[in-house]
Amino acid sequence: MNITPDFIDEKTWNKVLNYIALSDEESPYLLIDRDVVREKVSLIGKGIRNSKLFYAVKANPDKEVLKLVNSLGAGFEIASEGELQILASIGVEPERIITSNPMKTFKFLGQAVEYGVNYFAYDSMAEVEKLARHAPGSNVYVRLSVPNEGSEWPLSKKFGVEMEEATELLLQAKDKGLNPVGITFHVGSQCNNVYNWNTAVDKALDVWESAEQRGIKLKVLNIGGGYPICYTKSVVDIASIEEKVNKAISRKFPEDVEVFLEPGRAVIGDAGIFVSTVIGKARRGDENWLYIDVGVFNGLMESIGGIKYAYAVGSRSEVKTWTLSGPSCDSFDVVDRKVELPEPEVGNRLLILSSGAYTISYASEFNGFSIPKTILL
Numbered sequence: 422m423n424i425t426p427d428f429i430d431e432k433t434w435n436k437v438l439n440y441i442a443l444s445d446e447e448s449p450y451l452l453i454d455r456d457v458v459r460e461k462v463s464l465i466g467k468g469i470r471n472s473k474l475f476y477a478v479k480a481n482p483d484k485e486v487l488k489l490v491n492s493l494g495a496g497f498e499i500a501s502e503g504e505l506q507i508l509a510s511i512g513v514e515p516e517r518i519i520t521s522n523p524m525k526t527f528k529f530l531g532q533a534v535e536y537g538v539n540y541f542a543y544d545s546m547a548e549v550e551k552l553a554r555h556a557p558g559s560n561v562y563v564r565l566s567v568p569n570e571g572s573e574w575p576l577s578k579k580f581g582v583e584m585e586e587a588t589e590l591l592l593q594a595k596d597k598g599l600n601p602v603g604i605t606f607h608v609g610s611q612c613n614n615v616y617n618w619n620t621a622v623d624k625a626l627d628v629w630e631s632a633e634q635r636g637i638k639l640k641v642l643n644i645g646g647g648y649p650i651c652y653t654k655s656v657v658d659i660a661s662i663e664e665k666v667n668k669a670i671s672r673k674f675p676e677d678v679e680v681f682l683e684p685g686r687a688v689i690g691d692a693g694i695f696v697s698t699v700i701g702k703a704r705r706g707d708e709n710w711l712y713i714d715v716g717v718f719n720g721l722m723e724s725i726g727g728i729k730y731a732y733a734v735g736s737r738s739e740v741k742t743w744t745l746s747g748p749s750c751d752s753f754d755v756v757d758r759k760v761e762l763p764e765p766e767v768g769n770r771l772l773i774l775s776s777g778a779y780t781i782s783y784a785s786e787f788n789g790f791s792i793p794k795t796i797l798l
Protein backbone atom coordinates (compact mmCIF):
# COMPACT_ATOMS: atom_id res chain seq x y z
CA MET A 422 0.00 0.00 0.00
CA ASN A 423 2.68 2.43 -0.95
CA ILE A 424 0.54 4.59 -3.22
CA THR A 425 -1.42 7.34 -1.48
CA PRO A 426 -5.03 7.13 -2.64
CA ASP A 427 -6.62 10.26 -4.08
CA PHE A 428 -9.07 10.95 -1.31
CA ILE A 429 -6.85 11.01 1.75
CA ASP A 430 -4.45 13.37 3.41
CA GLU A 431 -0.90 12.11 3.00
CA LYS A 432 0.03 12.57 6.65
CA THR A 433 -2.99 10.55 7.75
CA TRP A 434 -2.14 7.86 5.23
CA ASN A 435 1.42 7.53 6.51
CA LYS A 436 0.24 7.34 10.11
CA VAL A 437 -2.24 4.61 9.22
CA LEU A 438 0.30 2.52 7.30
CA ASN A 439 2.78 2.90 10.10
CA TYR A 440 0.23 1.76 12.67
CA ILE A 441 -0.77 -1.27 10.62
CA ALA A 442 2.83 -2.29 10.08
CA LEU A 443 3.73 -2.13 13.77
CA SER A 444 0.54 -3.28 15.47
CA ASP A 445 -0.75 -6.79 16.01
CA GLU A 446 -4.32 -5.57 16.51
CA GLU A 447 -6.81 -7.97 14.93
CA SER A 448 -9.03 -6.54 12.20
CA PRO A 449 -11.56 -5.12 11.76
CA TYR A 450 -10.90 -1.87 13.62
CA LEU A 451 -11.41 1.83 13.02
CA LEU A 452 -8.45 4.20 13.19
CA ILE A 453 -9.09 7.87 13.92
CA ASP A 454 -6.48 10.51 13.16
CA ARG A 455 -6.63 13.07 15.98
CA ASP A 456 -5.01 15.75 13.84
CA VAL A 457 -7.81 15.59 11.29
CA VAL A 458 -10.40 16.05 14.05
CA ARG A 459 -8.43 19.03 15.40
CA GLU A 460 -8.22 20.57 11.96
CA LYS A 461 -11.96 20.13 11.26
CA VAL A 462 -13.05 21.53 14.60
CA SER A 463 -10.94 24.62 14.07
CA LEU A 464 -12.13 25.02 10.48
CA ILE A 465 -15.87 24.54 10.95
CA GLY A 466 -17.65 27.72 11.95
CA LYS A 467 -14.67 29.90 11.10
CA GLY A 468 -16.63 31.50 8.26
CA ILE A 469 -19.76 32.25 10.26
CA ARG A 470 -19.82 35.21 12.59
CA ASN A 471 -20.84 34.62 16.19
CA SER A 472 -21.15 30.87 15.71
CA LYS A 473 -20.71 27.97 18.13
CA LEU A 474 -20.01 24.37 17.22
CA PHE A 475 -21.96 21.54 18.86
CA TYR A 476 -20.61 18.18 17.65
CA ALA A 477 -23.46 15.77 16.81
CA VAL A 478 -22.51 12.84 19.03
CA LYS A 479 -24.43 10.25 17.02
CA ALA A 480 -21.87 10.45 14.21
CA ASN A 481 -19.25 8.83 16.45
CA PRO A 482 -19.80 8.55 20.21
CA ASP A 483 -16.49 6.86 21.03
CA LYS A 484 -15.35 8.07 24.43
CA GLU A 485 -11.84 8.98 23.30
CA VAL A 486 -13.28 10.89 20.34
CA LEU A 487 -15.58 12.79 22.69
CA LYS A 488 -12.68 13.56 25.04
CA LEU A 489 -10.71 14.93 22.12
CA VAL A 490 -13.60 17.09 20.86
CA ASN A 491 -14.18 18.25 24.43
CA SER A 492 -10.54 19.25 24.81
CA LEU A 493 -10.92 21.40 21.69
CA GLY A 494 -13.60 23.45 23.40
CA ALA A 495 -16.54 22.41 21.23
CA GLY A 496 -20.04 21.74 22.54
CA PHE A 497 -22.19 18.68 21.89
CA GLU A 498 -25.59 17.88 20.37
CA ILE A 499 -27.26 14.79 21.85
CA ALA A 500 -30.53 12.87 21.65
CA SER A 501 -30.50 10.14 24.26
CA GLU A 502 -29.59 9.25 27.83
CA GLY A 503 -26.77 7.04 26.51
CA GLU A 504 -25.12 10.00 24.80
CA LEU A 505 -25.68 12.15 27.88
CA GLN A 506 -24.09 9.55 30.14
CA ILE A 507 -20.87 9.37 28.15
CA LEU A 508 -20.57 13.16 28.17
CA ALA A 509 -21.27 13.24 31.91
CA SER A 510 -18.59 10.58 32.46
CA ILE A 511 -15.97 12.82 30.86
CA GLY A 512 -17.15 15.90 32.72
CA VAL A 513 -18.74 18.00 29.96
CA GLU A 514 -20.59 20.93 31.53
CA PRO A 515 -24.36 21.11 30.85
CA GLU A 516 -24.00 24.59 29.32
CA ARG A 517 -22.10 22.98 26.44
CA ILE A 518 -24.82 20.46 25.61
CA ILE A 519 -27.90 21.00 23.46
CA THR A 520 -30.50 18.56 22.22
CA SER A 521 -32.06 18.92 18.80
CA ASN A 522 -34.14 15.77 18.67
CA PRO A 523 -37.69 17.12 18.43
CA MET A 524 -39.16 13.95 20.01
CA LYS A 525 -37.50 13.14 23.31
CA THR A 526 -38.12 10.09 25.44
CA PHE A 527 -39.27 10.75 28.99
CA LYS A 528 -36.20 9.04 30.38
CA PHE A 529 -33.81 11.18 28.35
CA LEU A 530 -35.65 14.41 29.05
CA GLY A 531 -35.69 13.68 32.78
CA GLN A 532 -31.97 12.98 32.89
CA ALA A 533 -31.10 15.96 30.66
CA VAL A 534 -33.03 18.35 32.89
CA GLU A 535 -31.47 16.88 36.00
CA TYR A 536 -28.01 17.30 34.48
CA GLY A 537 -28.75 20.95 33.66
CA VAL A 538 -29.13 20.80 29.87
CA ASN A 539 -31.17 23.81 28.84
CA TYR A 540 -31.59 23.88 25.04
CA PHE A 541 -34.26 21.69 23.48
CA ALA A 542 -35.73 21.42 19.98
CA TYR A 543 -39.39 20.68 19.32
CA ASP A 544 -41.80 20.68 16.41
CA SER A 545 -45.20 19.70 17.81
CA MET A 546 -47.76 20.78 20.37
CA ALA A 547 -47.37 17.47 22.18
CA GLU A 548 -43.68 18.21 22.70
CA VAL A 549 -44.47 21.72 23.97
CA GLU A 550 -46.66 20.12 26.61
CA LYS A 551 -44.05 17.53 27.46
CA LEU A 552 -41.33 20.18 27.79
CA ALA A 553 -43.57 22.54 29.79
CA ARG A 554 -44.22 19.74 32.22
CA HIS A 555 -40.81 18.09 32.50
CA ALA A 556 -38.48 20.97 31.63
CA PRO A 557 -40.41 24.05 32.76
CA GLY A 558 -38.89 27.39 31.82
CA SER A 559 -36.26 25.83 29.56
CA ASN A 560 -34.88 27.36 26.34
CA VAL A 561 -36.57 25.89 23.30
CA TYR A 562 -36.15 26.25 19.54
CA VAL A 563 -38.57 25.16 16.87
CA ARG A 564 -37.55 22.84 14.03
CA LEU A 565 -38.47 24.11 10.62
CA SER A 566 -38.96 21.87 7.63
CA VAL A 567 -36.54 22.79 4.84
CA PRO A 568 -35.63 21.32 1.44
CA ASN A 569 -33.32 18.28 1.62
CA GLU A 570 -32.78 17.85 -2.13
CA GLY A 571 -29.23 16.94 -2.97
CA SER A 572 -28.40 15.39 0.37
CA GLU A 573 -27.54 11.69 0.55
CA TRP A 574 -29.36 11.20 3.80
CA PRO A 575 -32.54 13.33 3.79
CA LEU A 576 -34.19 13.99 7.15
CA SER A 577 -36.87 16.57 6.50
CA LYS A 578 -39.82 14.22 6.10
CA LYS A 579 -39.40 12.94 9.60
CA PHE A 580 -39.10 16.29 11.39
CA GLY A 581 -39.93 19.94 11.02
CA VAL A 582 -42.97 22.12 10.47
CA GLU A 583 -43.84 24.76 7.91
CA MET A 584 -43.38 28.47 8.65
CA GLU A 585 -46.83 29.36 9.93
CA GLU A 586 -46.95 26.43 12.28
CA ALA A 587 -43.43 27.19 13.49
CA THR A 588 -44.50 30.70 14.52
CA GLU A 589 -47.57 29.26 16.18
CA LEU A 590 -45.45 26.77 18.12
CA LEU A 591 -43.12 29.52 19.34
CA LEU A 592 -46.17 31.38 20.70
CA GLN A 593 -47.52 28.22 22.30
CA ALA A 594 -44.20 27.57 24.00
CA LYS A 595 -44.24 31.05 25.50
CA ASP A 596 -47.84 30.57 26.63
CA LYS A 597 -46.85 27.41 28.46
CA GLY A 598 -44.02 29.10 30.35
CA LEU A 599 -41.15 27.93 28.18
CA ASN A 600 -38.51 30.32 26.82
CA PRO A 601 -38.64 30.29 22.99
CA VAL A 602 -35.15 31.31 21.90
CA GLY A 603 -34.83 30.34 18.27
CA ILE A 604 -35.23 28.29 15.16
CA THR A 605 -33.45 25.21 13.88
CA PHE A 606 -33.42 23.14 10.69
CA HIS A 607 -31.42 20.35 9.09
CA VAL A 608 -30.70 20.42 5.35
CA GLY A 609 -30.09 16.64 5.31
CA SER A 610 -26.89 14.76 5.95
CA GLN A 611 -24.06 14.75 3.39
CA CYS A 612 -25.74 17.73 1.70
CA ASN A 613 -24.02 18.71 -1.50
CA ASN A 614 -26.46 21.44 -2.49
CA VAL A 615 -25.44 24.81 -1.15
CA TYR A 616 -28.84 26.31 -2.03
CA ASN A 617 -30.49 24.20 0.66
CA TRP A 618 -28.86 26.40 3.29
CA ASN A 619 -29.92 29.57 1.49
CA THR A 620 -33.56 28.49 1.24
CA ALA A 621 -33.47 27.32 4.86
CA VAL A 622 -32.02 30.62 6.14
CA ASP A 623 -34.70 32.53 4.19
CA LYS A 624 -37.48 30.41 5.67
CA ALA A 625 -36.03 30.86 9.13
CA LEU A 626 -35.94 34.63 8.63
CA ASP A 627 -39.62 34.63 7.76
CA VAL A 628 -40.45 32.81 11.02
CA TRP A 629 -38.03 35.02 12.99
CA GLU A 630 -39.83 38.15 11.75
CA SER A 631 -43.35 36.89 12.31
CA ALA A 632 -42.41 35.80 15.81
CA GLU A 633 -41.03 39.27 16.46
CA GLN A 634 -44.22 40.90 15.20
CA ARG A 635 -46.08 38.82 17.70
CA GLY A 636 -43.93 39.79 20.62
CA ILE A 637 -41.26 37.10 20.69
CA LYS A 638 -37.66 38.23 20.40
CA LEU A 639 -35.48 35.33 19.27
CA LYS A 640 -31.71 35.11 19.54
CA VAL A 641 -30.54 31.71 18.24
CA LEU A 642 -30.39 30.41 14.69
CA ASN A 643 -29.34 26.76 14.76
CA ILE A 644 -28.40 25.68 11.25
CA GLY A 645 -28.00 22.00 12.16
CA GLY A 646 -25.54 19.66 10.47
CA GLY A 647 -25.22 18.39 6.92
CA TYR A 648 -21.80 19.62 5.81
CA PRO A 649 -20.60 17.04 3.29
CA ILE A 650 -17.30 15.19 3.11
CA CYS A 651 -15.54 13.80 0.12
CA TYR A 652 -16.02 10.02 -0.18
CA THR A 653 -15.45 9.24 -3.85
CA LYS A 654 -16.67 12.41 -5.51
CA SER A 655 -15.74 15.98 -4.81
CA VAL A 656 -18.23 18.05 -2.83
CA VAL A 657 -18.78 21.74 -2.08
CA ASP A 658 -16.24 22.80 0.48
CA ILE A 659 -17.17 24.02 3.92
CA ALA A 660 -15.60 27.44 3.44
CA SER A 661 -17.85 28.21 0.46
CA ILE A 662 -20.96 26.97 2.25
CA GLU A 663 -20.12 29.11 5.25
CA GLU A 664 -19.36 32.16 3.13
CA LYS A 665 -22.83 31.98 1.56
CA VAL A 666 -24.59 31.22 4.82
CA ASN A 667 -22.75 33.97 6.64
CA LYS A 668 -23.66 36.49 3.94
CA ALA A 669 -27.33 35.52 4.08
CA ILE A 670 -27.39 35.72 7.86
CA SER A 671 -25.53 39.03 8.16
CA ARG A 672 -27.70 40.62 5.50
CA LYS A 673 -30.97 39.65 7.07
CA PHE A 674 -30.73 38.77 10.75
CA PRO A 675 -30.08 41.09 13.70
CA GLU A 676 -26.42 41.68 14.36
CA ASP A 677 -26.39 39.89 17.69
CA VAL A 678 -27.87 36.62 16.38
CA GLU A 679 -26.11 33.58 17.85
CA VAL A 680 -25.54 30.86 15.27
CA PHE A 681 -25.35 27.23 16.39
CA LEU A 682 -23.75 24.60 14.13
CA GLU A 683 -24.23 20.87 14.69
CA PRO A 684 -21.85 19.07 12.34
CA GLY A 685 -21.31 15.35 12.86
CA ARG A 686 -20.03 13.80 9.63
CA ALA A 687 -17.80 16.76 8.75
CA VAL A 688 -15.99 16.60 12.11
CA ILE A 689 -15.22 12.90 12.25
CA GLY A 690 -15.81 11.32 8.81
CA ASP A 691 -12.50 12.07 7.13
CA ALA A 692 -10.55 11.30 10.31
CA GLY A 693 -11.52 7.61 10.16
CA ILE A 694 -9.99 4.71 8.24
CA PHE A 695 -11.45 1.25 8.67
CA VAL A 696 -8.93 -1.55 8.58
CA SER A 697 -10.43 -4.81 7.34
CA THR A 698 -9.11 -8.12 6.05
CA VAL A 699 -10.02 -9.94 2.87
CA ILE A 700 -11.52 -13.24 4.11
CA GLY A 701 -12.58 -14.75 0.79
CA LYS A 702 -12.90 -14.45 -2.98
CA ALA A 703 -15.30 -16.11 -5.39
CA ARG A 704 -16.46 -15.97 -8.96
CA ARG A 705 -20.29 -15.96 -9.07
CA GLY A 706 -21.83 -15.89 -12.53
CA ASP A 707 -19.90 -13.13 -14.25
CA GLU A 708 -19.11 -11.25 -11.04
CA ASN A 709 -15.99 -11.24 -8.90
CA TRP A 710 -16.90 -11.28 -5.23
CA LEU A 711 -14.63 -10.09 -2.47
CA TYR A 712 -15.51 -10.85 1.15
CA ILE A 713 -14.13 -8.71 3.99
CA ASP A 714 -14.55 -8.90 7.77
CA VAL A 715 -16.52 -5.67 8.08
CA GLY A 716 -19.92 -5.25 6.46
CA VAL A 717 -23.28 -3.58 6.53
CA PHE A 718 -24.12 -4.83 10.02
CA ASN A 719 -20.86 -4.27 11.89
CA GLY A 720 -19.85 -0.84 10.58
CA LEU A 721 -20.73 -0.04 6.99
CA MET A 722 -24.47 0.48 7.35
CA GLU A 723 -24.46 3.72 5.37
CA SER A 724 -23.27 1.88 2.28
CA ILE A 725 -26.83 0.66 1.73
CA GLY A 726 -28.13 4.23 1.93
CA GLY A 727 -25.99 5.47 -0.93
CA ILE A 728 -22.64 6.31 0.65
CA LYS A 729 -19.89 5.02 -1.62
CA TYR A 730 -16.53 4.70 0.11
CA ALA A 731 -13.04 4.76 -1.40
CA TYR A 732 -10.91 1.65 -0.76
CA ALA A 733 -7.27 0.74 -0.84
CA VAL A 734 -5.54 -2.65 -0.97
CA GLY A 735 -1.90 -3.62 -0.84
CA SER A 736 -1.69 -5.33 -4.20
CA ARG A 737 -0.17 -4.59 -7.55
CA SER A 738 -2.02 -7.33 -9.39
CA GLU A 739 -4.44 -6.83 -12.22
CA VAL A 740 -7.29 -4.39 -11.54
CA LYS A 741 -10.67 -6.16 -11.54
CA THR A 742 -14.25 -5.15 -10.88
CA TRP A 743 -15.56 -6.45 -7.55
CA THR A 744 -18.74 -6.91 -5.61
CA LEU A 745 -17.66 -6.15 -2.06
CA SER A 746 -19.39 -8.11 0.65
CA GLY A 747 -19.43 -8.20 4.46
CA PRO A 748 -18.83 -11.33 6.53
CA SER A 749 -22.39 -12.18 7.67
CA CYS A 750 -24.72 -14.74 6.11
CA ASP A 751 -27.34 -12.17 5.20
CA SER A 752 -27.73 -11.29 1.52
CA PHE A 753 -28.35 -7.67 2.55
CA ASP A 754 -24.72 -7.55 3.63
CA VAL A 755 -23.26 -6.27 0.36
CA VAL A 756 -21.21 -3.12 0.86
CA ASP A 757 -20.55 -2.04 -2.70
CA ARG A 758 -20.74 -3.09 -6.34
CA LYS A 759 -18.55 -2.35 -9.34
CA VAL A 760 -15.50 -1.51 -7.24
CA GLU A 761 -12.29 -1.28 -9.25
CA LEU A 762 -9.38 -2.66 -7.26
CA PRO A 763 -6.18 -4.58 -7.91
CA GLU A 764 -6.79 -8.21 -6.98
CA PRO A 765 -5.83 -8.82 -3.34
CA GLU A 766 -4.96 -12.17 -1.75
CA VAL A 767 -7.09 -13.68 0.99
CA GLY A 768 -5.56 -12.41 4.23
CA ASN A 769 -4.55 -9.03 2.77
CA ARG A 770 -5.72 -5.78 4.36
CA LEU A 771 -8.41 -3.70 2.71
CA LEU A 772 -8.77 -0.12 3.95
CA ILE A 773 -11.96 1.90 3.82
CA LEU A 774 -11.36 5.64 3.72
CA SER A 775 -13.36 8.49 5.28
CA SER A 776 -15.23 6.04 7.45
CA GLY A 777 -15.16 7.82 10.81
CA ALA A 778 -18.82 8.90 10.79
CA TYR A 779 -21.94 6.77 11.13
CA THR A 780 -20.01 3.51 11.11
CA ILE A 781 -19.29 2.23 14.62
CA SER A 782 -22.31 4.17 15.93
CA TYR A 783 -24.54 2.08 13.65
CA ALA A 784 -22.79 -1.25 14.21
CA SER A 785 -24.58 -4.24 15.69
CA GLU A 786 -23.40 -7.69 16.73
CA PHE A 787 -25.66 -9.37 14.19
CA ASN A 788 -24.66 -12.93 13.44
CA GLY A 789 -22.08 -12.85 16.25
CA PHE A 790 -19.59 -10.46 14.66
CA SER A 791 -18.32 -8.06 17.34
CA ILE A 792 -18.49 -4.32 17.05
CA PRO A 793 -15.04 -3.20 15.84
CA LYS A 794 -12.73 -1.32 18.19
CA THR A 795 -11.89 2.36 17.68
CA ILE A 796 -8.25 3.39 18.04
CA LEU A 797 -7.06 7.00 18.03
CA LEU A 798 -3.76 7.86 16.40
Ligand SMILES: *Cc1c(COP(=O)(O)O)cnc(C)c1O
Nearest residue numbers: 477521610646647683684685686
Ligand atom coordinates in the same frame (compact mmCIF):
# COMPACT_ATOMS: atom_id res chain seq x y z
C1 LIG B 1 -27.69 13.94 12.77
C2 LIG B 1 -27.88 15.31 13.16
C3 LIG B 1 -26.85 16.24 13.03
C4 LIG B 1 -25.53 15.92 12.36
O1 LIG B 1 -25.69 15.80 11.00
P1 LIG B 1 -24.41 15.63 10.01
O2 LIG B 1 -25.02 15.45 8.70
O3 LIG B 1 -23.66 14.44 10.50
O4 LIG B 1 -23.62 16.86 10.11
C5 LIG B 1 -27.05 17.52 13.49
N1 LIG B 1 -28.22 17.88 14.05
C6 LIG B 1 -29.24 17.01 14.20
C7 LIG B 1 -30.49 17.47 14.84
C8 LIG B 1 -29.12 15.71 13.76
O5 LIG B 1 -30.14 14.87 13.87
